[in-house]
Amino acid sequence: MTEHVTITREPGGVCLVRMTRPEKKNALTGAMYDAMREALVAADREGSEIGAVVFAGVEGAFTAGNDIADFVARASQSVGEAPSLRFIRQLAATRTPMVAAVDGIAVGIGTTLxxxxxxxxxxxxxxxxxxxxxxxxxxxxxxxxLLPRRIGTAKATELLMLAEPFGGDEAVRLGLANAVVPADALVEHALAQGAKLAAKPRAALAATRALIRGDHAAVAAAMDAEAQAFDAALRTPEAQAAFRAFLDKGRARA
Structure with a gap:
C-alpha cells in the first residue's frame, strides 16, 4: 500500500478511493496503481458489503497521469508486468459499479479511467x-x-491525435460526464450517487451494467493491442526525447 492513496469505507456501502499526492498533482506511481487495483479487487470480493467505488483526487487535481520518473525507472519491466497495465485491466474487469469525481486536471489515465x-x-x-x-x-x-464508440470517430480522433484538452461542460456535452458539480460539493455528490447504486437490487444492477457495457472480450483485446503498441512506442526516439525533456524541465524547477 502507499500513503498516496487513501481507501475508506463510506456510509451506504461505498468505497472511496482517493489519490492524495497533491505536491505532484496526483501523478501516479506503481505503488499507487497497485493500491487502487487492490481496492477494486477487494470491492468485487466483498460485494455484499461494497456496492460502489468512487474515485476522487485532491482539490484541483484528479491526476496528472503517470509519474514520468517512476515510469522511466520501471522501463526494464515487461509491459505486461507494469502496475499501470494491471490496474487498467482490473478497471475493465471490475464488476462493482464505479463513479469518478473529477476536479482539476485529469491527464492521460485521469481521462481514460x-x-x-x-x-x-x-x-x-x-x-x-x-x-x-x-x-x-x-x-x-x-x-x-471505447472513445470512438462513445463520441464518434471524428471527435475521438481530435481528442486522441490532436490531444485537445476539454473541460467539464464539454465532457457533459460529449456524453463523457453526467454533470458539472460545484467543487465544494463534488465528492459528497459522487458518494451520494454511489450509495444510490449500492442500494439497488444487486443482481438486476449487475445484469443491466453488463448489458450496457457489452462485450468485455472486445475491450480486453483492444487493451492488449494498445499494450503491444505502447511497449514498442516506449523504445522510439520520440518517446525517449519527450521523457528526457519532461525530466529535465522538472530538474530545472527544483
Whole structure:
C-alpha cells in the first residue's frame, strides 16, 4: 500500500478511493496503481458489503497521469508486468459499479479511467486531456476502442491525435460526464450517487451494467493491442526525447 492513496469505507456501502499526492498533482506511481487495483479487487470480493467505488483526487487535481520518473525507472519491466497495465485491466474487469469525481486536471489515465466508470461528475475547473501522441506514445486503457464508440470517430480522433484538452461542460456535452458539480460539493455528490447504486437490487444492477457495457472480450483485446503498441512506442526516439525533456524541465524547477 502507499500513503498516496487513501481507501475508506463510506456510509451506504461505498468505497472511496482517493489519490492524495497533491505536491505532484496526483501523478501516479506503481505503488499507487497497485493500491487502487487492490481496492477494486477487494470491492468485487466483498460485494455484499461494497456496492460502489468512487474515485476522487485532491482539490484541483484528479491526476496528472503517470509519474514520468517512476515510469522511466520501471522501463526494464515487461509491459505486461507494469502496475499501470494491471490496474487498467482490473478497471475493465471490475464488476462493482464505479463513479469518478473529477476536479482539476485529469491527464492521460485521469481521462481514460473515467471511460470505465458508470457515472462521472466534474467540476467547472476540470480539465481532461489525453496527450499520448505528444509523448510519442499511443492511447491506453482501451480508449482507442471505447472513445470512438462513445463520441464518434471524428471527435475521438481530435481528442486522441490532436490531444485537445476539454473541460467539464464539454465532457457533459460529449456524453463523457453526467454533470458539472460545484467543487465544494463534488465528492459528497459522487458518494451520494454511489450509495444510490449500492442500494439497488444487486443482481438486476449487475445484469443491466453488463448489458450496457457489452462485450468485455472486445475491450480486453483492444487493451492488449494498445499494450503491444505502447511497449514498442516506449523504445522510439520520440518517446525517449519527450521523457528526457519532461525530466529535465522538472530538474530545472527544483
Amino acid at each position: 473515467t471511460l470505465h466508470c458508470d457515472l462521472v461528475y466534474a467540476t467547472p475547473r476540470a480539465l481532461f486531456r489525453m496527450p499520448f501522441v505528444d509523448l510519442g506514445l499511443v492511447p491506453e486503457a482501451g480508449s482507442s476502442y
